[in-house]
Amino acid sequence: MSIFQRLFRIGKANVNAAVDKLEDPVKIIDQVLRELDEDVEKVTAAVTSQMAVEKRFERELKEAEELVAKRESQARQALAAGNDDLAREALADKAKQVEKRDKLQESYDRAKATADKLRDQLRDLKNRVTEMKDQRSTLIAQAEAAKAQQKINSTMKGVGRNDVGATFSRMEEKIQKMHDEADAAFELANEDKSLDQKFEEQLKATKDNAIEDELAALKAELNGNK
Incomplete structure (x- = not known):
């Protein structure tokens, strides 16, 4: 497992732990994302260093190739001028430069392969972190929903207690x-109540009933004339 995968899994595990424990999930998730951003910066710096190595080998390889071509051209010029010794010296140095070029080619190929791999892994890490940031609101909503459910469950348990x-x-x-x-x-x-009070209440009730009866009779008379 690469360092990028480990970093992502650690971050994801921390987010899951925050949701499970329900300990202020918003702050914990944001803290995890900040830590992942810091890790991405560190890894980016490491990839940049590796790319610099690749560029250095590429530059040195190009210089070696140019020097090989130059020594061969000088040997041809010396031969054309009839100077075999100078041509021989140019070809001897060309052989050294060819050996150097071949070694630089191997070093450059390894450095480039490593840099390409690291670039791909860094790109994957950035994409995964972006996905986590996109899921932030969903994770927080799930955590809050679970927290609310936990409170409801706790309250419902309390309702059934003997003391309540x-x-x-x-x-x-x-x-x-x-x-x-x-x-x-x-x-x-x-x-x-005295006997007089009881009679007064009875009389009042009778009067009230009489008034209601008369009111009903008037209504009936008015309705009949319509």
Whole structure:
């Protein structure tokens, strides 16, 4: 497993842990994303260094190739001028430059392969971190929903506890007692009324009924004339 995959898995694991524990998920998820951004910066610096190595070998390889071509051209010029010794010296140095060029070619190929691989892995890491950032709102929503569900479950458990049930029973008994006391007070109040008060109430009720009867008769008469 590459360092990029490890970094991503560590970050994802921390996010999952934040959701599971429900310990301020917003802050924890944002902290994980900040840490991943810092890791991306560090890895980017490492990739940049490797690319610099690749560029250095590429430059040195190009210089070696140019020098090989130059020595061959000088050998041809020396031969054309009839100077075999100078041509021989140019070809001897060309052989050294060819050996150097071949070694530089191997080093450049390895450096380029490594840089290409690191660039691909860095690109993959950045894409994954971007996906996590895109999922931030979803993860937070899920965490908040789970947190709310946990509170509801805790509350529902509390409703069924014996002490809560007993409190409601006592309140019911107290309310019923208040009704009973009110009924008893009403009965006592009626018992304490004098005979004259009772007759006055009866007379008032009779008068009220008479008025209602007369009102009903007038309404009937008016409706009949229409």
